[in-house]
Amino acid sequence: MFSLVFILVVELLFFNFAVSSFWGGGWGSSVSMLGDGENFLFTSMIALGVMFVIFAGDIDLSVGAMSGFAGVMMAEFHLGGMNIWVAVVLAVAIAALIGLIQGLIITYFKLESLLVTLAGWFILQSAALAWEGAVPPYGFPKHFDSLLGTGTVAGTVPNQLVIFAILALLATLIVHRTRFGRQLVLVGHNRDAAGYAGVRVSVTRIRAFVLSATFAGIAGMCIAATYSTADDNLGPTLLLPAITAVVLGGVDIFGGAGLVPGVIVASFILGWLTPGLLQDGVSDTWASIAIGVLLLGSLTVKGITDRRQGVSMLDRLRARSATATPGAPPPAPDAT
């Protein structure tokens, strides 16, 4: 955690000297690098959501498409005559419901979350495309664009940073201060043990999917407000950066370990890396390579320390597939 903060400080200090427009017009002016927050904070929101699912040892590949679909839903409701805020609440609620359905399918039929949410990705993106038709919906009320998108508090703090701060605090409290959070991490650490300990494993996992979809839905609203348009294409590109932030933040990709503040800091590291390098005169292609190197570097070192402690990645993969094999000892009684 401290070292993540250290990376962030190094990065910001570095850009402070390397990029002349680093401070620019200050926060929220968007001409400054620090004001670039509105270009990545919605990715951070999606990262917080998918983090719950990863904590529980699952994965949710539908979050990017979900945010795009939620945006298109909200836009179409609004352009159909609905009040914009009613449309926002309804769209996020439907996103949560879709998350619930995905969670139910995964736990009830005992399917791999990777495959079910991959199917969800295809369905949601295509549904958004079919719904938006030839011309993606655009043109929302100014107060909506400003409040969830490009507006600032007192001319300095971007509104989206406030929204993200609330969501981040909420996520930290949920994971580290509630019973559900403890159960979530335990389910990810060892599903069978959690079951024997009386944790309702399926309910816990389903809740994680609902949270993931809800956060993606909220991110979808912010994306629509930032660009004043909704488009099926806008969400899916955010999926991999979001998962990268979760993993770089130190959450175990197999679940069961990690700290929410790590994910928050990691999402800022990644968020500022691309615009910082671009403004320093480096092309987008090289910025992507830098992100890849950063991720690979930190994972490799983690792998090396794991091996020293006698747990190799391969062992953990074996352990994981062993529990998923039908011939394995009967799973723990499940209260769903």
Next chain:
Amino acid sequence: MLHSIQKWGIRSRIATATGAVALAAAGIAFVTIGSTTAAAKSKCIKLALEFKLQGLPVFEANQKGVNEAAKAYGICSPVAYGGPATASATGQVTDIQADISKHVNVIAMTSDDPQVPAAALKQAMKAGIKVVTFDSDVPSARDFFIQDTAYSTIAQGVINAAVKAEGSSAEFGIMSSTPTATVQLAWIAAMQSYVKAKYPNITWAPIGYGQSIVATSLTQAEAMIHANPNIKAILPIDGAAVVGTAEAVSDLSDTGKIGVFGIGDPEPNQTYFANGSLTALELWNEIGQGELIDCVAYEAVNNKIHAGSTFKCAHGPSGGLVNGPAKWTVASGTNATTGANKNTIIFSKPLEFTKANYLKYDF
């Protein structure tokens, strides 16, 4: 569990510390790259080119034209160019913001989305930067738009080529990119209305969508051929669709039975011109378009052009533009036939590529 979190803490601390070292090393490398490519401070016009994505032959041809004519128009050379690694409108927004902070004079971009970059481009205009869009427009946030060709002319070119080869009472089918692509939609509408007026006996198979992916275009084209056994001509109107359709026609040994007439660039399709599965392609001269970008950037920065005015581009390396007319007009209002709207500059008449001339062009 608390134990496991503590253990994770130590491991991750080492991991991220190493990450920090990697980042710092990468950073030093990038600074070196950055400082060598940064344009020297001078009085030349700083033009930033922004493509839909990097690495497409047509955009590289644009870039070639821009660089060839840059000096003649007082533009800093070589011209800085950007564009996301994948066609993403949000990636373009990040690039535009970097351009604003670098205080460029002109941004010339072809957009991945007609809406998404609007807010960032408006910000650029507010900061005194001239915005010129080309190929794909952002209608609400630019000073000038360079439209490739008049929609009606290129549509008529494709239809006339197909009718000449296959007759005026046959079944045709269009292969497009995605159902929301702006230019493709305009071309489809222009082709359909031209056929309705001039060749009423032509029937249409349902439109296929290749999603700008060659493999998908191939599948869609094969499906179109199987589902419409009487189809005489397929009209692919996107780069990937041309390759996919020509490949489908030669794979199914329908060369000669089904003609392919489309909109696209000749270089990636040399095989299909050679084996006869591709009959004709319409496009414009991408290198000449690059030179026009320089000319419009120059005129715009010096506030010489506005809606309704005409201008000449006589500074180019060959005393004018590649295949360009003597003068251009800035449209003052909307024109339904050409597709132009206010402050649009139509680049040129389409250029037709056939078996006779395809080897002459390297884009």
